[in-house]
Amino acid sequence: MGRAGVSTLGFATLGLLAGESLSGYDVKLRMAEPVGFFWQAGHSQIYPELAKLEAGGMVVHNDVPQSGKPDKKIYEITAEGLSAVKEWVSEPAKSAPTRDEATLKAYLSWLGEPGEMAAMFRELGRRHEKQMERYLETEAWMRSEWGEPKRFERRRFANYAALKRGVGFEREYAQWCRWVSEKLESSG
Amino acid sequence: MGRAGVSTLGFATLGLLAGESLSGYDVKLRMAEPVGFFWQAGHSQIYPELAKLEAGGMVVHNDVPQSGKPDKKIYEITAEGLSAVKEWVSEPAKSAPTRDEATLKAYLSWLGEPGEMAAMFRELGRRHEKQMERYLETEAWMRSEWGEPKRFERRRFANYAALKRGVGFEREYAQWCRWVSEKLESSG
DNA sequence: TTTCTTTATGTATATCTTGACATATAAAAC
DNA sequence: GTTTTATATGTCAAGATATACATAAAGAAA
Missing domain, CATH: 1.10.10.10 (Winged helix-like DNA-binding domain superfamily/Winged helix DNA-binding domain)
Structure with a gap:
C-alpha cells in the first residue's frame, strides 16, 4: 500500500x-x-x-x-x-519485473522436449505479436483522431505513453519468443 | 495452480x-x-x-x-x-503483462507536476539501465566461460535464454522511461 | 419464447504474497 | 570484545488476488 x-x-x-x-x-x-x-x-x-x-x-x-x-x-x-x-x-514507482511464468519456463526449458518447447514459445510469440498489433491499431487511431503526438495535451499524452509501453513490451516479448523457439528447433 | x-x-x-x-x-x-x-x-x-x-x-x-x-x-x-x-x-505459459505500477503512473501522469514526473521516470530509467548492465555483465561472463552461445548445451542455453529476456526487457523499459521523461520535460 | 449477454451490485472462500515474529550458532567484520 | 552477517528453519497475521456464489432485470439474439 x-x-x-x-x-x-x-x-x-x-x-x-x-x-x-x-x-x-x-x-x-x-x-x-x-x-x-x-x-x-x-x-x-x-x-x-x-x-x-x-x-x-x-x-x-x-x-x-x-x-x-x-x-x-x-x-x-x-x-x-x-x-x-x-x-x-510522482513518487518513485516500485517493482517492475516481478513474475513472468514464460521466462521461468525458458529457464527450465531443458526439462522439456525441445520440439514441444519450441512450439510453446512459437505460439506464445504469436499471442504477443497479435497483442502488439492491437496496440498499434489503437495508436493509429489516436494519430488519426488526435493528430501529431507532439501536440497531445497532457491527458492524451498520458494515454499515448502507456500505450507506447504496451507496444514496446509486446514487440520485445514476441521477438524473444521467436528467438527462443528458433534456437530450440535448430538444437532439437 | x-x-x-x-x-x-x-x-x-x-x-x-x-x-x-x-x-x-x-x-x-x-x-x-x-x-x-x-x-x-x-x-x-x-x-x-x-x-x-x-x-x-x-x-x-x-x-x-x-x-x-x-x-x-x-x-x-x-x-x-x-x-x-x-x-x-511445455504447457502454454499463461499471463505475461499483469501489473506494472510505472505504466499505471504514466497513464495517470497528467495528474502530476510535469517536472516531477519527468524526474521520476528519468530515475526509473536509470534503475532499469543499471539492471540491464548487470545482466550484460553476466552475459559476457557466460560467453567467456561457456564459449559460443550457439554451442551451449540445453541447460546452459536455458539459463542464457532467461537472461536474454532480462536484457531485452530492461533495455526496452529504460528506453521507454527516457522517452517519457524527455517528452514530459519538453512539454512542462 | 426461451436463452444469452449486458447492466448492476454485492459476499464468500481459498490461495498467494508480504512482512514481522521467533530461535540459534558460527564466522567475519569492526 | 562486540556487533553484524550468514547459515538454518520455521510460524503468524495481514493484505492482495482469483474464483465462485448470489441476485435481478432489461434487451438482444436464437
Whole structure:
C-alpha cells in the first residue's frame, strides 16, 4: 500500500475518478479494457475497494435510483482523494519485473522436449505479436483522431505513453519468443 | 495452480530440485538471485511450499544433522515430481503483462507536476539501465566461460535464454522511461 | 419464447504474497 | 570484545488476488 493505507488498486481507482465520476461497474469496465493492460482487477476487488476509499474519505457516492435494478452508485473523488493521488503519482514507482511464468519456463526449458518447447514459445510469440498489433491499431487511431503526438495535451499524452509501453513490451516479448523457439528447433 | 494442485512457485521449486538436491535455505538463495529476476519468493513461502510438495509426493527429504544448528533438510525430487515439472514446462505459459505500477503512473501522469514526473521516470530509467548492465555483465561472463552461445548445451542455453529476456526487457523499459521523461520535460 | 449477454451490485472462500515474529550458532567484520 | 552477517528453519497475521456464489432485470439474439 501507498500513502494513508491506499493500495495501488486504490490509486488506480482514484486516478480514474480524477477524470470523471463513475459507478463501480464503470470502474470495472475501465479496469478491464484500457487500465487492465497494466493493472487488472475484477469487480469483486473493485466494490470493496470503493467502499474502503469512501471510508477513508477519498471518494463519496450518491445513489442514482434505477427502475427495478438496484441503485447505481456514482462515485466522485474528494479533494483529499485528489491530492492523495496527485502526490502518489510522482513518487518513485516500485517493482517492475516481478513474475513472468514464460521466462521461468525458458529457464527450465531443458526439462522439456525441445520440439514441444519450441512450439510453446512459437505460439506464445504469436499471442504477443497479435497483442502488439492491437496496440498499434489503437495508436493509429489516436494519430488519426488526435493528430501529431507532439501536440497531445497532457491527458492524451498520458494515454499515448502507456500505450507506447504496451507496444514496446509486446514487440520485445514476441521477438524473444521467436528467438527462443528458433534456437530450440535448430538444437532439437 | 497448475496440475495436481501445484502452484507456479511449486513448479519453480521442482525445477530447481530437478537439477540438484537442495535444502530449503539453498532454494531460498536461488529464488533470490537467478530465479528471483522473474519469480520471487521469500523463505516464508518456500518452507511451507516444500512441505506441501512433500505431502503431495513430489519431493522427499533426509535430515542432515548439524552441530548445534537445527538439522539441515535436503530435499530431493521424486519420479512423480520430475514428471510433473516436465509436463508443466511445455504447457502454454499463461499471463505475461499483469501489473506494472510505472505504466499505471504514466497513464495517470497528467495528474502530476510535469517536472516531477519527468524526474521520476528519468530515475526509473536509470534503475532499469543499471539492471540491464548487470545482466550484460553476466552475459559476457557466460560467453567467456561457456564459449559460443550457439554451442551451449540445453541447460546452459536455458539459463542464457532467461537472461536474454532480462536484457531485452530492461533495455526496452529504460528506453521507454527516457522517452517519457524527455517528452514530459519538453512539454512542462 | 426461451436463452444469452449486458447492466448492476454485492459476499464468500481459498490461495498467494508480504512482512514481522521467533530461535540459534558460527564466522567475519569492526 | 562486540556487533553484524550468514547459515538454518520455521510460524503468524495481514493484505492482495482469483474464483465462485448470489441476485435481478432489461434487451438482444436464437
